[in-house]
Structures are given as C-alpha cells and as structure tokens.
Amino acid sequence: MKTFLVSRTDAIGDLVLTLPLCGWLKQQFPGCRVVLLGRDYTRAVAAACPAIDAFLSDDELRKQSEAQQVATLRDLRADVCLHVFPSRRLAALAQRADIPLRIGTRSRWFHWLSCNRLVALSRRHSPLHEAQLNLLLLRPLGLSSVPTLPELVLLGGLVPTETLRAETAALLRREWPGQLNIILHPRSRGHGREWGLAHFGDLARALHARGHRVLVTGTQAEGDSLREWLTEHAAVLTDMTGRLDLPQFLAFIGAADGLVASGTGPLHLAAALGRHALGLFPPMRPIHPGRWAPLGPRAEFLVIDQPNCQECRTDAAACRCIKALEPALVLARVLAWQPLPPAYL
Template identity: 45%
Template sequence: MSKTINLNNKTVVISRTDSIGDVVLTLPMCAWLKQQFPECKIVFLGQSYTRPVLESAPFIDEILEWNKIEALPVQSRVEELKKLEANVFIHVFPNKEIAKLAKKAKIPFRIGTSHRSYHFLSCNIKPNFTRRKSEFHEAQLNFELLRSYGIKELPSLKELSALMADFHPKGTLPQDIQRSIEGLNLEQGKKKVILHARSQGSAVEWDIEKFSRLAKLLADNGHAVFYTGTNEEGVNIRGSIPTAQNVFDVTGKLTLAELQSFILQMDTLVACSTGPLHLAGILGIEAIGLFSPRRPIHPGRWMPLGEATKVIVHDEDCELCAKGEDCDCITKITAEKVYDTITSNIEELA
C-alpha cells in the first residue's frame, strides 16, 4: 500500500503478549502512532503481568489482558474484539490464535509479517521482513509493520529513546524500602546500584558469584547495592548476597509497579538481557547490559533504549558466537570490568 492511511479518529490494536522487555521495546511504536495521529485510540493487547508497564505509558488509551480473554469461550473472545470497533490490528508478536480471532472479528486492516504462514489466511497487510537475521534493533524492526502509515525509514535508537520521554511510573514504594533509600549516607559521587542478577531464563546469564564479587567491590568503595528479582529468584541467590554495609536484598519485595518507581530512585542497573534492564533504559538511569555477541541475542538487536545505556560483551569476535553455536563467553566478563564501567563516568567528572 503506497498511500499513507490517516489514523486519526481510528482505533488501533497493538498485540504484544509476551514478556516485559518485549513490551517495553514495542512502546515507541505506540508513542509514534499517537504523535503522528493524536486523535487515534491506541489499545494494547498484552498479558496481565505487564499492565503496570503499560499504565506508565500515557500514549496508550486502553489495555486488554490476553490471558483473561483467552480464558473465555471462542465466540466470546471474538465478541471482545468486536467491541473495540477497531480499524487496525497489528500483530507485533505473532500468535496464531489471536490472528484468527482478529479476522473473525472482521477488523478491516490486519497487519502481520509475511514470514508466518498463518498470516496469509488471517492478515490482509503482510510486510516482508525478517527479524532473526536483521542488522536492526528489535524496537526499530517493529516499525516495519507501520509502512502503510507513513514510515519511510526506520527511526534511529536516539529517536526511539526520545519517544519514551513521557513514560513515567505511577507506583509508590513500601515504606521500609523508601526509608532504606532515604537513610543512605553516601559520599558525593557514590552511586545507588541495582543488581538484577537473574532473568527468569530470558537471557544467557552471568555467574551469580560474579554478581557477588561486583556487589562487594561496590560496597567496599562506598556505593550502595540493591539486589532485585522475584521471590523465587531471591530464594536461589540470597546465599550469595554479601553481608556488607549498604548491600540490600529487596528480592520478592516489590511489585512491578513498585520496581519501576524504585528504578527511578537509583543511578545504575546492571543485568543481562531482561525486562528490568529495558525499564531502566527508558526511565533514564544508567542501564548496563551484559550480553553474548551471538545472533540473534546480541546487543545490536536487544540492547536497552535510553541515553545512558551501556553494553558489555567479553569478546565481540567470539568464534563460537560468530558460528551461532552455544557459548558461555558472557561468563568471562569480569566483575572488575563491570565495576570500571559503573565508575568510569564518576572519574571523568572528578
């Protein structure tokens, strides 16, 4: 379709029903649509647990929870989509069942990549692009789905980051955790650092012992360290958390809404490729990502957005990663290298 379609006064459904990080990297396209078509209505179809992230995005007008719709009988699912009176349905994360429902709901424009065979039966706009072998970032690739609506060139990472300027969490922190932050007596230039040591299997992970080494380096040099994660992750890592002054374990103590507000009060977050890393990036704090250079999980595809983002790999030219083979080179990143990355800008300002 060569002619740009005007979406003002139209309802657009963005479907991304996977994890937090993926949702975060989909938000810039929502912001762009609202920027280009201020009178359009943006409906986001996601999972219930990502709702706090979506509620922090003022350019999203309505949130649908797929897990709740999925629990309904098939015809009731169709009726839920019909109620939206949507004009456009964009399958950012392909899902065969959702694609069939959007067609049954007779949504006029249904957009999905041509690289999913079932989209040939369910979608009537099928952009031809591939994610796995692309040189572009995941958030940039999402814009391939908007070619019919005015996108001529994919936006830069800087432009994508700028689109997230209005993202702001609404949660407040539990009083005991807020008191812990306010009670810190750090010297000037010292940082409050989050270590999000696990990723619920979404990424190749760094050794927990190296997170411990990093925590001790930070604490011994006057910085404050906060471990975050789910309660289950906390059970698995608490034995390795150093018992040192200004090292705090808040695993299992924060909801997702609270975690976002917590991140806003910190200076740095260190993690592998996982949701909180992406949240830190768009919230504007220093987000340091530990990555493997292997495609398709390399930082060029999955680094967090944000002006203060930094990524670390052990060896950009790793032979095993270049061949696409399983590799543990991420575990060779030293705690000292990460510490130097965290403190380098402090030294530059001194």
C-alpha cells in the same frame, strides 16, 4: 486511523522495546488511540507508558468464550491490528472481529489466512535493533522510514504510576552526597545470557567498599535460587528479591540510580525509566546488543570484541563470552555514573 490495537503478548523486555512503536504511532497520527493487547503481568508497564491509552489483558480474554472474545475485540472499534508478537489464535480473532486492517509478517503461515496486509520481515538476520524491526510493521500505513535509535529513545519512556512505599524508599536514603544506589539483577529467566554469581559478587563487594549501596532484585523463585549466594554476601548488599510487585518494582528502579543486568526485562525497564542501565551481552547473534541493547538516555552495554561466540551455543550456562567481561570493567562503568533524582519527581 483512530484506534490501533498492538498485540504483544510475550515477555516484559520485548514489550518495552515495542513502546517506541506506540510513541511513533502517536506522533504520526495525532489524536489516535493506542490499545495494547498483552499478558496480565505486563499491565503495569503499559500503565506507565504515556503512549498507551488502554490495556486489554489476553489472560482475561482467554476466560471468555470464543464468541465473547470476538465481541470484546469488536467493541474496541479498532481500525488497525498490529500483530507484533505472532499468535495464530489472536490473528484469527482479529479477523473474526472484522478489524479493517490486520498487519502481520509473511513468515507466519496463519497470517496469510487471517491478515490482509503482510510485511516481509526477517528478525534473526537483520542488522536492525528489535525496536526498529517492530516499526517495519507500519509500512502498510505508509510509514516506510525507520527512526534512528536516539529518536526511538524519546518515544518509549516510562513513568512510574505509584510512589515508592516509605519503608522501601528509606532503604535508598543517601548517607553521603555522591553515594549511588545500584541494583544488581543476576538472573534472566532464560531471556539473556547470565554474567555469573561470582562476577556479581565481586562487583557487589567492590561497590560496597567504595561506599555505594547495592540492592539485589529478582522474583521470589529467583531469590530462592540465590539464597546461598545472598547469605554469603549479606554484609555488602540488600536482598530485595520477592519483595516488590511490578508497579512498586518500577517505582523502585525509578528511585535508584542505576541497574546492571544481562539482556533481560529489568534492564529494559531501567533504560526506559531514564536510569543508568548497563547491559552485559555476548556477541552471538541474535542475542547480541545490536539487536537487544537497552534504549534510554542513560543506557549502555558491554560486550567482548569478537565476531561471534559460536562455541557457547550448545551450553548457555557455560557461556564464556559474557563471563569474559571482567568485574573491574563493569565497575569502572558504574563508578562513572552520577546520582539521579527519582524518576517520578
């Protein structure tokens, strides 16, 4: 096995939890080449992962004719294609490109037509973490054991590829030795249950009152949706929404001390960068922390102690289970953190 093509064309958080698979391949097949097939907006994450050797953009691939797409995949000379995120189109292209070993799950009917190795894999009801579930796809390669989560933490780390711009780095300059630079990421773009602006506001005020710096991140669209709340709390936080592209966002997280968010991409980025990362989760399957907890040396999560939040299934915006996490509880976790040197030093 010399070249592995790992197909993961969905969200950033999902990709981050696929990085341990790439690291595991590197460990089990020394000298192998790992190529990630992903969306353009995840390119910077792939570049920051030492376990990934090359990136193939599916957005660029789609601009080609079908014959050109097949030729592009064939030129990779991949020995194995791992369909971590199922795509009927990409599965068919990999087959036409004559990639010798094409691995997919049995639960997708099109994999029966395009893959020559099928894995029985049910994510929704499995007790395994998402990163461990991804590794089950490696069974046809003779890798039947599943590493523990602490083992996976060592395999999926990120290192920023850019140095933080000077004007942004100046915002993080400590005014006293124990001061923390804390990123709050209130929105989740539908990828996690949101804790609520009222709670984030209480947390921001409490951190500011103790002399710590609070910085709020998000896309430009998320910033626009937060405009009234950001204005209301302007005295206790710094608005960073819409100001950073992904490479600089990685550098920014890597220069801060920690991040608080629901189960969304930035939480997983912070964990993989080795920062303090506190995830706020509901207990409801399949979005509970048993499946989606952040993986990192300083990653942690909070979830209320109840079996399931079935009542919240019909209205995600009104999820009472995640809002039952009191700001004082989150504050106590953050205040236990220690200042960290930048991740890129």
